[in-house]
Amino acid sequence: MTRGTATSTCGSGKSPSAARAARTASSRSATGQPRSLDRYLRARARHAQAWRPQLWLGVNNREPLTAAGIYQMITRRGRQCGVDAWPHRFQHHFSHTWLDRGGPEGDLMELNGWTSPQMLRR
Numbered sequence: 001m002t003r004g005t006a007t008s009t010c011g012s013g014k015s016p017s018a019a020r021a022a023r024t025a026s027s028r029s030a031t032g033q034p035r036s037l038d039r040y041l042r043a044r045a046r047h048a049q050a051w052r053p054q055l056w057l058g059v060n061n062r063e064p065l066t067a068a069g070i071y072q073m074i075t076r077r078g079r080q081c082g083v084d085a086w087p088h089r090f091q092h093h094f095s096h097t098w099l100d101r102g103g104p105e106g107d108l109m110e111l112n113g114w115t116s117p118q119m120l121r122r
Contacts, residue, residue: 049061056069070087074086095108099120105120
């Protein structure tokens with residue numbers, strides 16, 4: 001394995017794949033978004049239900065994913081990869097990073113849907 005790569009067996013599970021561990025300019029699209037998000041948004045635009053406001057659309061004419069569906073998907077993918085992946089951890093990490101980088105508390109409360117400043121202290 002070369003420097004700056006990591007091995008992952010997540011995904012199809014057929015064979016390990018090398019993934020860049022460090023973020024590089026090439027991992028971002030021309031819009032500045034991560035390439036995987038950019039790729040999903042392009043595919044989403046061609047989806048039969050692209051008119052819906054929800055970000056994560058269902059497959060086979062199913063309804064868009066609910067919060068519970070997204071939670072289940074993330075935890076399932078985490079188990080498949082051998083990682084404890086809980087959606088709340090993403091929110092917790094985002095919130096700490098936001099504050100560590102000097103983001104305004106009021107904006108963080110709005111982004112997370114919090115109405116009480118007590119949530120900032122947790």
